[in-house]
Amino acid sequence: MKLFGNWKMAQSRQGAQSFAADASGYRPDPLVESLIFASCLQIPEMMERLKDWSFGAQDCSAELPGPYTGQVSAREISEFGVKDLLLGHSECRAAGQSEELLKRKLERAKEASLRLCYCVGESLQEREEGRLWDCLSRQLENLENCSAEFCIAYEPVWAIGTGKTASLERIAEVHLWIQAKFPKVPILYGGSVKPENSAEIMGLESVGGLLVGTASLKWESLEKILELASLEAQKRRQRAK
Numbered sequence: 271m272k273l274f275g276n277w278k279m280a281q282s283r284q285g286a287q288s289f290a291a292d293a294s295g296y297r298p299d300p301l302v303e304s305l306i307f308a309s310c311l312q313i314p315e316m317m318e319r320l321k322d323w324s325f326g327a328q329d330c331s332a333e334l335p336g337p338y339t340g341q342v343s344a345r346e347i348s349e350f351g352v353k354d355l356l357l358g359h360s361e362c363r364a365a366g367q368s369e370e371l372l373k374r375k376l377e378r379a380k381e382a383s384l385r386l387c388y389c390v391g392e393s394l395q396e397r398e399e400g401r402l403w404d405c406l407s408r409q410l411e412n413l414e415n416c417s418a419e420f421c422i423a424y425e426p427v428w429a430i431g432t433g434k435t436a437s438l439e440r441i442a443e444v445h446l447w448i449q450a451k452f453p454k455v456p457i458l459y460g461g462s463v464k465p466e467n468s469a470e471i472m473g474l475e476s477v478g479g480l481l482v483g484t485a486s487l488k489w490e491s492l493e494k495i496l497e498l499a500s501l502e503a504q505k506r507r508q509r510a511k
């Protein structure tokens with residue numbers, strides 16, 4: 271079971287330090303792969319403070335290192351000992367990242383041996399106009415010949431940060447559809463995941479983990495989701511026996 275947090279640009283330095291202080295006693299469950307995508311500035315300090323945890327970057331440049339003011343290269347991310355990268359988040363797509371640009375970012379990430387969590391998801395308009403599968407097919411195209419290690423996070427745009435979660439039927443429908451295209455790839459769900467709804471979402475067989483935004487900012491709520499992820503991972507291990 272994967273439990274990934276996404277701090278976006280919403281975590282202050284002080285907030286990150288409080289999180290680290292609160293989480294310092296936690297011993298990660300080997301059955302749950304926990305990781306936080308943090309801002310590049312916060313990652314080194316977090317890695318130092320929480321040595322048992324993994325931290326990933328939230329984006330990378332599509333370019334090789336060079337004269338690109340303001341950008342962070344995949345190579346540099348990896349030089350800091352970071353192994354994971356979030357790509358294709360809908361907030362980045364909304365800010366203008368096209369499939370073509372993401373394809374180049376994927377190449378850079380692969381060259382730097384970064385593992386990817388690649389996000390896809392439809393807007394409300396796309397869903398209402400019956401364009402869900404077209405949208406997902408287009409967004410997933412870049413992964414078809416991708417030789418980097420990756421998992422996929424399905425995050426319906428209308429569920430991100432809105433308090434609205436997709437119904438279990440909808441999540442299962444989309445996850446099974448993605449799974450048919452990428453049978454061996456773990457598929458996460460994201461979009462207003464919180465302690466109250468995480469157990470039932472993880473209870474879906476096709477859900478390989480969660481990508482948690484707002485509820486990952488504070489240790490108190492993330493800890494609850496981690497406990498539920500441990501329980502679900504144990505159930506799955508029992509069933510597999």
Ligand code: PGA
Binds near residue numbers: 432483484485
């Ligand atoms: P949310 O964010 O949990 O706050 O909806 C999820 C995400 O954007 O990854």
